[in-house]
Amino acid sequence: MPQPPAATTSLRSLARQTWLLARNDLRQEMRDFELVATAGFFTLVVLVMFGLSFSTLGRYAQPMAVPGILWLAVAFVGSLTLTRIFDREREADTLRALLAAPVHRLAIYLAKAGVTLAVLLGCCAILVPGLVLMFDAAAPFAERPLATFSLVFLGCAAYATIGTLFAAGLSTSGGKNVLLSVILYPLTSPALMFALVSTRTLLDGHPGFEGYLSQLVALDILQLVVSAWLFESVLVGTAGGSSRRKRSAGRRT
Amino acid sequence: MSGEAGQGGAITPLALHGVGKRFGRLAVLRAVDLEVVAGEIVGLVGANGSGKTTLLSIVAGLLPQSEGERCFGGRPSPTVEMEHRRRLAFVTHTTQLYGGLTARENLKLFAELRCAADAPWIDGGPLLERLGLSHAADRMVGTFSRGMMQRLALARALAGRPELLLLDEPFTSLDRPGRRLLAEVLAEERARGLAVLLSSHDTDAIIEVTDRVVLLEGGRLIDAAALESDDPERLRYRAAVQGLGLFSARSPGPSASSTAAVSA
Numbered sequence: 001m002p003q004p005p006a007a008t009t010s011l012r013s014l015a016r017q018t019w020l021l022a023r024n025d026l027r028q029e030m031r032d033f034e035l036v037a038t039a040g041f042f043t044l045v046v047l048v049m050f051g052l053s054f055s056t057l058g059r060y061a062q063p064m065a066v067p068g069i070l071w072l073a074v075a076f077v078g079s080l081t082l083t084r085i086f087d088r089e090r091e092a093d094t095l096r097a098l099l100a101a102p103v104h105r106l107a108i109y110l111a112k113a114g115v116t117l118a119v120l121l122g123c124c125a126i127l128v129p130g131l132v133l134m135f136d137a138a139a140p141f142a143e144r145p146l147a148t149f150s151l152v153f154l155g156c157a158a159y160a161t162i163g164t165l166f167a168a169g170l171s172t173s174g175g176k177n178v179l180l181s182v183i184l185y186p187l188t189s190p191a192l193m194f195a196l197v198s199t200r201t202l203l204d205g206h207p208g209f210e211g212y213l214s215q216l217v218a219l220d221i222l223q224l225v226v227s228a229w230l231f232e233s234v235l236v237g238t239a240g241g242s243s244r245r246k247r248s249a250g251r252r253t
Numbered sequence: 254m255s256g257e258a259g260q261g262g263a264i265t266p267l268a269l270h271g272v273g274k275r276f277g278r279l280a281v282l283r284a285v286d287l288e289v290v291a292g293e294i295v296g297l298v299g300a301n302g303s304g305k306t307t308l309l310s311i312v313a314g315l316l317p318q319s320e321g322e323r324c325f326g327g328r329p330s331p332t333v334e335m336e337h338r339r340r341l342a343f344v345t346h347t348t349q350l351y352g353g354l355t356a357r358e359n360l361k362l363f364a365e366l367r368c369a370a371d372a373p374w375i376d377g378g379p380l381l382e383r384l385g386l387s388h389a390a391d392r393m394v395g396t397f398s399r400g401m402m403q404r405l406a407l408a409r410a411l412a413g414r415p416e417l418l419l420l421d422e423p424f425t426s427l428d429r430p431g432r433r434l435l436a437e438v439l440a441e442e443r444a445r446g447l448a449v450l451l452s453s454h455d456t457d458a459i460i461e462v463t464d465r466v467v468l469l470e471g472g473r474l475i476d477a478a479a480l481e482s483d484d485p486e487r488l489r490y491r492a493a494v495q496g497l498g499l500f501s502a503r504s505p506g507p508s509a510s511s512t513a514a515v516s517a
Binding site for chain 2: 010017020021024027028031032088091092094096097098100101102103104146
């Protein structure tokens, strides 16, 4: 029987390890609901507060407010998620076990970005129907579900791809979570801007919506490639930083 | 077991040639030469800050060396590639286990990550039994004692059937039966051809389980047998080395000159 080429085997192994790591995170999450509960309740609070504040806006102002509410909520929930996405690895130092094991570094990145994306999409599953209920201007979300899903997926993916890279670096190097936000917001701004403008065109029924969506796809691909390329050096470099930190804490032998 | 033959015809899973490590201006390791052959347990001793954990981290690929050459199975490996990581396992004193998973799930996760897609899952049952953890196989690791975690971390390492096992302070938190169990397991694995490099401050345990001891001091491997010192710590290391009757960074076995130095 002919053997598959090495690249195919490697890709299959990468996909399998990514799934195993993501499943591991989801399994633990399903047991303690730590991340989901925090992000979910936070989303609800943001939605209710924005809803109460802006529900009386006129019909012309609403289409301008709704995209801002949606992506601001994603930015808040995203930063909350990213500060905790490597918590399990940080607390038990399991990241070093993964790095020493025959695991593709890229699989670690893809699994973490995938879980972040899943959490963000879960929050959007609360946000989008909530916005439709609270604002008349959000009705196109319900009328064009496929376009809405594509938009939300691509916007959240853009946030998760770049955010996971910096969350890994800062969590393993002992960087303070406040640093994550300081670095994260400027870097995710392009993704959020693209997503915001695309959302406005969707709500306005602008014919250029597909064009904006294509640009979001391009941004996603660019960020994914750059993050995947940088992830190993960020991770291995900071694992060294982690060991230096331990030494300075007097644990070096 | 693969790898090229080292001195004396033994297979050499690990060889370090002139390995050094700097953090900025601080030189933590300097020109370390070390070989570990198959079926050999090498003890790495030294005071706090001597560079033991750094050396193990470099071998495991968690830190890049600043200079020198690292060889696995006789082949130079500037970076620790997947294939090399498949052949080695690293157990540290932090155990690095997921507290939110059971012991069996922890084993299964890492066994599955190691296996090719079509390989059957390595059954963790016998390993857990061998390390006295079968009664706790389905308990959350977060509820384990420190010693149990240490044993589970060892089980996880052995599940991958490595050729080279790196142990950083493996005796930490182990009670007397736990230490005995660890010594027995290491002896069995040595008989199977496993090469082990372990660091410890516990000189008694080192003498019990290792074939030879190397001493790191100030980032250098030095001849502990010839140490002249009044420092009790250094004298203990010298005693440990002399207890085994040798010092040699190169395998296999003691060199005539080292043995002579010890005898003298």
